[in-house]
Amino acid sequence: MANPLSKGWKYLMASFDNKIDENADPKIQIQQATEAAQKQHQQIMQHASQIIGQQKQLEMKLNRLVTDRDKLQEQARQAIQLADKSANEGDSVKAQEFNNTAEVFASQLVAVEQQLEQTTALHQQAEVAAKDAVAKSKESEMRLKEQMSQIDALRAQADQAKMQESVTKSMDSLNQFGTQDSSVPTLDAVREKIERRYADALGAQELTQNTVSDRMAEIAQSGTDMRASARLAELRAEALGTSATPKGQLEAGVEDAEELIDETSTPSATPETASPEADAPEASADESEKK
Structure with a gap:
């Protein structure tokens, strides 16, 4: 069984909200709707910018890894060539040192290639997400423009309704002079x-x-x-x-x-x-x- 106090509190809050909606100024509610739509669009744009920024960051990292890979490949190739040259000259010690250096370059090259592979996969995912974010941002912008046009129409209708209410009130005051204010005598x-x-x-x-x-x-x-x-x-x-x-x-x-x-x-x-x-x-x- 529901708690009567909780049920009564919920009823009072619902009634209070209903009274607020009935007595609220339409122009204030329109302003609230405008701020909410602008805030939502701003959040979508901010999220899209973060996704695009992440994609740009992965792209820069990918370019750096490609540069490191090419550099390590070149260094490993030079070390192998020097080791082969030293072996042909009969200097086995020097040839061994170059071979060890080539192995170090090869190990680093393998690590860079692995990072490059992972970064490439992440970059592809980020690229897809960035395209989706751009599409959503454009959709949000179009929706915001449509909402703003509707808001302008609602604001004009609210102004017209307010003027009509003023005219009606003035006509009532002319028909019943002084009934709205006790300090003003009647006709x-x-x-x-x-x-x-x-x-x-x-x-x-x-x-x-x-x-x-x-x-x-x-x-x-x-x-x-x-x-x-x-x-x-x-x-x-x-x-x-x-x-x-x-x-x-x-x-x-x-x-x-x-x-x-x-x-x-x-x-x-x-x-x-x-x-x-x-x-x-x-x-x-x-x-x-x-x-």
Whole structure:
């Protein structure tokens, strides 16, 4: 029976890995895949270079052994010739020495030939391995180029997906303004605030228009307009030499305008105090008639 703790730990690790894969940034994963592919290619190239280097080393050793073999063969041949010459001259001691030297050269030659044979076999194996390593390195290079092109395509797709997500998020923010950030007001809240302020302003304006001072200002303005109309009619009549407006109506209009202005300017005055002021326009009108 499996250990529950070990089983639970494996489950947690698998769940944790799954969460990491779900929340991981695709561009980071692409970068990891790129580094892994480059590392693998680098390892293959390094291994191939080592094999080729070993083949080159065996080749140099083989050339050196061939040189040593040729040299020993020449030295052994010269020793035999000198021994034969000494024997023909009757010098048996010298002939024996040359023969011994020739035997030494022959022994060395045998050892070199054995090394040469072994090195030749190793060189052939290394040559085959080097050719295979070169082929694998070329294959790895082609595979790396293909992977890099795929990685570039994936990176472009990741960028496009990220931009699309940004556009979608922006559109959601426009449709539901302020729902993503609690510090930003919503459109409904802003609209309600503006409508409330506008309604308060309309209410204040309505109250202002209904005040006593506002009514007094309207009455005063109306009196001023009446006096201006009457004065304009008088000037027109004087300029044209005609009586466009009867004199009684003109005086009555002036008196009404002055009374209206006086009433608005002194609303708390009594009838006794208002009568002298009301007689002043009549006096001015009589003076104008006398002139």
